[in-house]
Amino acid sequence: MNFTRRNLLVLATVVGMAGGSHFAYAADVLNVGSYPNNPPFEYKTDSGTFEGFEVDIVNEAAKRAGMTTNIADYGFQALFAATSSKRIDVAISSITITPERLKSQSFTQPYYDSDMGIATKDGSAIKGLADLKGKTVGVLSGSTGEKWVNENKAANGFADVKGYNAQQDMFLDLGAGRIDAVVSDIPGMQYLFVKTKGFAIKDRIKTGEQYGLMMTKDSPLVAKINDAITAMKKDGTLEKIHEKWFGSKAPAGSSTVTEMPIPKA
Template identity: 60%
Template sequence: MLKRLGLIGVVIAAGIAFATPAFADKIMVGAYPANPPWEYKTDSGGFEGFEIDVANDVAKRIGAEVEFQDLGFQALFAATASGRIDFAVSSISITKERLQNQGFTQAYYDSDGTIVGKADSTIKTLDDLKGKTIGVIAGSTGEAYMKENAAKLG
């Protein structure tokens, strides 16, 4: 399962920044910080990771401060739609459904879905998952894949 990632609204924020002489002094960025190395919280409560660095760079380029909000994955979409945040970071896959009400930058990273388990696990293929409990992030493309293939995977 190919996962195309993008930052919601970075293009819009950057476009506004370069098209108008004045813009917000602070940009609000939503993050689901349980997603290292993309974004995570440090022991002191600060945000770090690749996408945090990208958001900080956008803010620097437009001369604004950035404030990160710790949001659940699904809450990111409601927060961008309502204007509570200017954009979101969290390895967000670009899907047809999300394109109906969210804006995305050009994808900057492609990844495949992966099964992760203990090194001594007997699970080596999707067929080995039959009858097993599988964890996915609610609202993610991983959840969509598992729902679409539940009957086949058992």
């Protein structure tokens, strides 16, 4: 291959960018990874577009930061590797901010408060946490639900914990009786059960979780996107997005309407 002077200049520029900057990304594009089986937070329409509460948040935040979004489909666990390796700038999937995750990831300020719930088939004799002794519990692999169940397995006498890569597979097994209960985020299950009949949330596990946009550790984009979220809280945009997807205004004092600091490890 014959290289012209222009070819060499372009090559030198690319090499210089790769060697001189720890973060290499198109300045006007925010690359987003989404686990799309998580309505109303994010899901794919029949036409293949992404919609949902967090999709609206990240699109609006990017717009205010002078960027456009490129959203790609990832499995839930794959999101963590994708941000760490800088394949994506941001991950969305109702991801809880935890001290453990902050060791390897950065997060924006939180914008949603949540707890865990215990779900069963309709008609199940299980009424709450105490009834899970000797039972098999399903969880989404890599989730805070999985972490909580494993940490509390001995104390509550769970017979077995079964992890799933996809939420739909977990609830298929619950419906078929292959597991006795599911522990997962309450908002996602509430939304799912409006359209998917035959299940019920039996108990709330107060975990005080908060969701934020997960980003590559120490990325210079964190402050930029976080500032956009602050502005969205101040002008009421984030509350309007909440009302659009959940049918009600966010509670006063919640992270949806309250400016908060960027979480630190």
